[in-house]
Amino acid sequence: MPKTEKPLSETASRILDVAERMARQGGYYAFSFRDIAAEIGIKSASIHYHFPTKEALGEALVTRYTDRFLGALGRLDEATPLESLEQYVAAYRQALIEQDLMCLCGMFGAEIARLPDPVARRTREFFERNLVWLETVFRAAGAANPEARAGETIARLEGAMILARSMNDMDLFQRVTADLPAQALRE
Amino acid sequence: MPKTEKPLSETASRILDVAERMARQGGYYAFSFRDIAAEIGIKSASIHYHFPTKEALGEALVTRYTDRFLGALGRLDEATPLESLEQYVAAYRQALIEQDLMCLCGMFGAEIARLPDPVARRTREFFERNLVWLETVFRAAGAANPEARAGETIARLEGAMILARSMNDMDLFQRVTADLPAQALRE
DNA sequence: GATTCCCTATCTACTGATAGGTAGATATAT
């Protein structure tokens, strides 16, 4: 029997929800046990029952985010490379426009030099797994340099989120990423 | 007589040096008066003499960074668009590779939702001025959509810094941005 | 030449708020 997923209690997942939102607004130092507890109506000590340390909470945050993010992408054998890329761009657009939040791992990636090791490691895993997914797409499309194309795609999307949020002009994200799928496949 | 630049004392500029390095490693919440003071051998209260609040220090940080960054770029009338773009990419590469630091405004841009207003405003100015500079380059090159090209360029460079640092593979920055100048001008 | 005054820059000593984390009591449900 393979490794069993622990089901994650109602409270634990509400803690993660609030922490994720705070982290995606201001980074690893922008969420605190106190603030999370206040928002969901418990005491900060109770959070330690679910996540013993901030490091553990941060790790759980990135793990859940990564699994959800990649899980939301469709199966590669059921779409053309162009469709897959369009879906990938749409995943970022949704995070930015609908939730008005930064990508958690774009945020943590910027702060990586000051992150606890386990959190930094999980953040790297997010990018590794995304690179693999994208490289598969570009390889299927017959791209000459799938690794570079994959990196360019992630870089442009993460950067476009930062730029659009900084300029307080969410439509700038659209203008900067509109031709990404077609252009990347043309290279 | 136009507005005079105040010369910025030796101590004040050392404070900015240390704060900038810390901010570029971990963001706005990763530098503290105490840590800065300890590193340059004064007491934290003395920093308040030079910068009354953290907000003021943050603002000075972004202002100096922006002026230096744009000041280091050559004059647009003395270079071809391709040369200008290569120089622009090199400016980011230097910050990442030689200093092993994130772009200050890429960092603050990610955190912008939790930044004090004056710091957020200065961060936006950085991107505004960079967009203007790049749009000029792309317009000189006869690009069809200079605004989109300029945004793409910044996005890819900021994102590539995050990606390379997250993967702890600085050469990934090179691979992801190597063809940026030529490719952007081809669009 | 000495004295007074002011400006610069630093210090000591402190405040109140907030941080993550811990010990141990308590309540509930199986």
Place this chain on the structure above:
DNA sequence: ATATATCTACCTATCAGTAGATAGGGAATC
């Protein structure tokens, strides 16, 4: 009875910021 989940009450460390003393250097005044 035990496991789950929360609580109260506390700890130590750190945070930005303030008040007020101190020291040194000019420059003006006597």
